[in-house]
Structures are given as structure tokens and as C-alpha cells.
Amino acid sequence: xxxxxxxxxxxxxxxxxxxxxxxxxxxxxxxxxxxxxxxxxxxxxxxxxxxxxxxxxxxxxxxxxxxxxxxxxxxxxxxxxxxxxxxxxxxxxxxxxxxxxxxxxxxxxxxxxxxxxxxxxxxxxxxxxxxxxxxxxxxxxxxxxxxxxxxxxxxxxxxxxxxxxxxxxxxxxxxxxxxxxxxxxxxxxxxxxxxxxxxxxxxxxxxxxxxxxxxxxxxxxxxxxxxxxxxxxxxxxxxxxxxxxxxxxxxxxxxxxxxxxxxxxxxxxxxxxxxxxxxxxxxxxxxxxxxxxxxxxxxxxxxxxxxxxxxxxxxxxxxxxxxxxxxxxxxxxxxxxxxxxxxxxxxxxxxxxxxxxxxxxxxx
Numbered sequence: 001x002x003x004x005x006x007x008x009x010x011x012x013x014x015x016x017x018x019x020x021x022x023x024x025x026x027x028x029x030x031x032x033x034x035x036x037x038x039x040x041x042x043x044x045x046x047x048x049x050x051x052x053x054x055x056x057x058x059x060x061x062x063x064x065x066x067x068x069x070x071x072x073x074x075x076x077x078x079x080x081x082x083x084x085x086x087x088x089x090x091x092x093x094x095x096x097x098x099x100x101x102x103x104x105x106x107x108x109x110x111x112x113x114x115x116x117x118x119x120x121x122x123x124x125x126x127x128x129x130x131x132x133x134x135x136x137x138x139x140x141x142x143x144x145x146x147x148x149x150x151x152x153x154x155x156x157x158x159x160x161x162x163x164x165x166x167x168x169x170x171x172x173x174x175x176x177x178x179x180x181x182x183x184x185x186x187x188x189x190x191x192x193x194x195x196x197x198x199x200x201x202x203x204x205x206x207x208x209x210x211x212x213x214x215x216x217x218x219x220x221x222x223x224x225x226x227x228x229x230x231x232x233x234x235x236x237x238x239x240x241x242x243x244x245x246x247x248x249x250x251x252x253x254x255x256x257x258x259x260x261x262x263x264x265x266x267x268x269x270x271x272x273x274x275x276x277x278x279x280x281x282x283x284x285x286x287x288x289x290x291x292x293x294x295x296x297x298x299x300x301x302x303x304x305x306x307x308x309x310x311x312x313x314x315x316x317x318x319x320x321x322x323x324x325x326x327x328x329x330x331x332x333x334x335x336x337x338x339x340x341x342x343x344x345x346x347x348x349x350x351x352x353x354x355x356x357x358x359x360x361x362x363x364x
Contacts, residue, residue: 004032005322008076010067010086012051013042015246017082019303021047023314031318034074036067040356043346050074050363053356057085064089071097078103078321080314081298085160088112103321105276107297111269114295118158118186121295128268131261133188133282133293139180142187146176149189151197154293155179158186169214171197191291192283216242220253220290221302222262222280225317225327230270233320234327235262236311240302250305250339258290265292277313305339 007024011017012035021044024031035048038056045051052070055062071079071093079102081087091112094104106112114124118135125132134149136142137158145153153170170176170187179185193216202212219242224235237253253259266278277299282292303314316327356362 002032004030005078006032006034006074006076007318008034008036008070008074008079009048009082010036010054010079010090011038011057011082012048013037013039013044014082015301016299016303018044018047019301020080020082020299020314022304023299023307023312024318027315034070034076036070040353041348043348045356046348046352046362050361051356053360057083057089060089064093068093068096071102076102078105078318080105080317084116084296084298087297088116105317105321107269107275108273111273112297114269114272115297116160118156118294122186122188124295125265125292130265130268131282131289131291133191133291135186135188137186139177142176142180143173145187145189146173152190152193152195152200154188154190155185156188158184169200171200188293191293192285211244213244218283219247220258220280220282220284221247221250221300222258222265222282222290222292223300223303223306223311223313224262224266224278224280225313225320226266226270226274226276226278227320228275230267230272230274232263232266232270234313234316234329235259235266236306236313236329237262238302238306238309246341247300247302247305248341250302250309250341252309252335252337254335261290261292265295269295269297277317302341305341308339309337 009017009020033048035045035051036054037045038054040053054066057063079090081090087106090104090106091109094106114120119137122132122135134145136145151171155168155170157166168179170179219240220237221240222237225233227233237258239251239253240247241249262280265280269278279296279300280292281294282290285291299314311329319325352362
């Protein structure tokens with residue numbers, strides 16, 4: 001009989017889901033990994049012990065039904081979310097599985113809404129007196145942002161945005177008006193970037209670039225773990241460089257003021273009903289103060305990178321939930337380190353892919 005404890009990872013084929021797996025790869029002999037994914041062609045799906053094809057999260061009813069059946073069959077010890085959309089749906093499942101011994105590493109359904117709705121994130125921060133990028137959802141409020149800080153502004157999806165998709169840099173009022181007309185966008189002041197509107201002009205002299213992305217250096221990523229009673233278990237931070245919607249370089253931060261902001265956010269959200277991982281994205285403003293512009297209640301695409309710095313938050317959360325072990329990060333050796341993220345190639349045997357597509361289920 002297999003005595004390994006079971007970890008269910010939803011959207012295991014995603015960037016975050018893969019990072020969760022890689023963070024625990026050195027302990028494969030201890031855990032039985034069960035993955036769900038809506039797409040078969042993902043190498044991470046075949047790094048699990050069993051994987052299930054499930055409906056896309058936009059088909060909420062059938063997604064919840066499918067995951068619920070997997071939970072009933074396997075009785076996992078802990079469930080980890082691989083995408084923002086999963087967090088909200090798992091929070092609902094958590095309510096109906098309250099008597100089960102499984103640890104759902106997600107917030108309450110009410111708190112989940114704070115991260116899924118980017119304007120609600122802003123309102124929460126204002127209510128708690130926490131530093132957050134000034135935000136608006138209508139033209140009147142957006143013009144006030146222009147009056148206060150000028151252009152450029154950032155427009156991002158209000159609900160379920162991820163990987164910088166659907167994010168725009170607004171340089172003038174005509175662009176702002178069109179963004180407002182599009183609906184379901186949050187407009188934010190651009191914190192501490194220093195670039196002018198002209199810096200975001202694209203050279204169209206030879207046509208429209210096929211691939212294009214502005215590099216976003218020195219973004220701050222804060223990560224915390226929140227315990228069952230809302231207590232802050234740990235918090236860390238790094239400067240991340242982003243290109244094409246993904247982080248590709250991490251440099252650790254040991255600044256007490258930045259870490260204090262992260263801890264305060266984690267504490268306030270813990271008091272509201274958060275449990276599990278917390279990610280904050282932000283930058284230093286013109287006064288050198290850390291200002292958050294996004295709240296995520298999951299691990300991230302930089303999770304494995306942080307583990308190389310001695311901050312293995314996935315392992316820490318799993319050990320806390322399953323063994324009651326408190327996180328004990330000792331990252332002093334990381335002060336002189338930088339982590340870079342490089343592409344790698346993974347093989348998917350056709351036999352495995354065919355089995356998952358045809359049966360909706362694959363196992364080793």
C-alpha cells in the first residue's frame with residue numbers, strides 16, 4: 001500500500017503549478033502528486049503520479065464537480081491552487097468539504113474576492129490604511145489620477161487577470177477614454193517607474209512588431225504564508241525583472257520597511273480569513289516607499305526561484321499543514337545571490353499524451 005501523503009495541484013500545467021511541483025521535486029518519495037489540467041499537452045501534467053483532464057474554470061459548475069469527484073476518490077492531504085481562477089473555486093469547495101481532513105490552502109470565499117477583483121484590492125487596502133497604487137474604474141476617478149500623477153497610467157483587467165495579459169500603458173486621454181469604454185478594467189497610477197509617455201512609444205516605421213514587450217525592472221515581489229488562525233508564518237521579498245509577462249531574474253530583499261509592509265498585509269488578510277500563500281506585487285514610489293499594486297493569494301512563477309535562495313515556501317506550507325512544522329527560513333547566504341530563470345525542454349511520450357486525451361486520466 002502506498003503510504004505517501006497526497007498533494008492535489010490544480011492547473012498543474014500552468015506556470016505556477018509547475019513551480020509548485022519543482023519546489024517539491026526533491027521529496028518525490030514522500031508525496032503522491034495528483035494534478036488537474038484543462039489542457040493535455042503539458043509536460044508538468046506527466047510529472048505527477050496521476051493527472052486528470054478537467055473542464056476550464058470558466059465552466060465553473062463542471063470544474064467544481066470534476067475536482068470534487070477527484071477529492072472524494074483520492075482524499076488528498078492538501079490542495080494547492082495553480083491559477084488565480086482556481087483560488088476562488090477552491091474557496092467554494094472548501095466550504096462544502098469542511099468536515100474532511102484535507103487542507104485547502106486557499107482563503108475564505110469572501111477574502112478570495114479581494115484578490116480576484118483588482119478594484120476591491122484597492123478598496124481593501126484603503127480601508128486598512130495600507131499603501132496601494134491609486135486606482136479607478138470610471139473616467140471621473142481616472143482623470144483624478146491624471147491630475148494627481150499625470151500620464152502614463154496602467155490599465156489592467158479588473159477580474160482574474162494573470163501573466164500581464166490584457167494590460168495596457170495609457171499615454172493620453174483618448175487612450176484612457178477607450179479603456180474606460182472597454183469596461184472591466186482598473187486604471188492605476190504607474191508607481192515609481194520614472195519613464196515618460198515617449199519612452200513607451202513603439203517604432204512603427206517598419207510595421208507593427210510581431211512580438212513586443214517592455215521590460216519592467218526592479219518590481220518588488222513580496223511573499224508570505226498565513227496560518228490556520230490567520231497568523232503570519234513568514235514573509236520574504238525580492239526584486240524581480242519582468243519581460244513578456246514573466247519574471248526572469250530575482251534578487252533578494254532584506255529591507256525591514258519593505259518586509260514590514262508585507263507582514264502587515266498578511267496580518268490584515270489573515271484577520272479577514274486568509275489562509276495559505278500570499279503574493280504582493282509593487283514598486284518603490286518616488287519617496288522610496290513600497291507601494292503595492294496587486295494582491296494574489298497563491299504561489300507564483302518565481303516560487304521555485306525563491307526556493308534556490310533558501311525560501312521554499314511550498315515545502316514550508318506543506319510541512320506546516322501536514323506535520324505542524326513552523327517555517328524556519330534562514331536566507332542569510334542569499335544576500336550575495338541572484339537567481340535567473342532560463343528556458344528548458346521537457347519530453348512528453350505520445351503514449352502518455354494519448355492516454356490522458358482519450359481517457360481523461362493518466363497514471364504512472
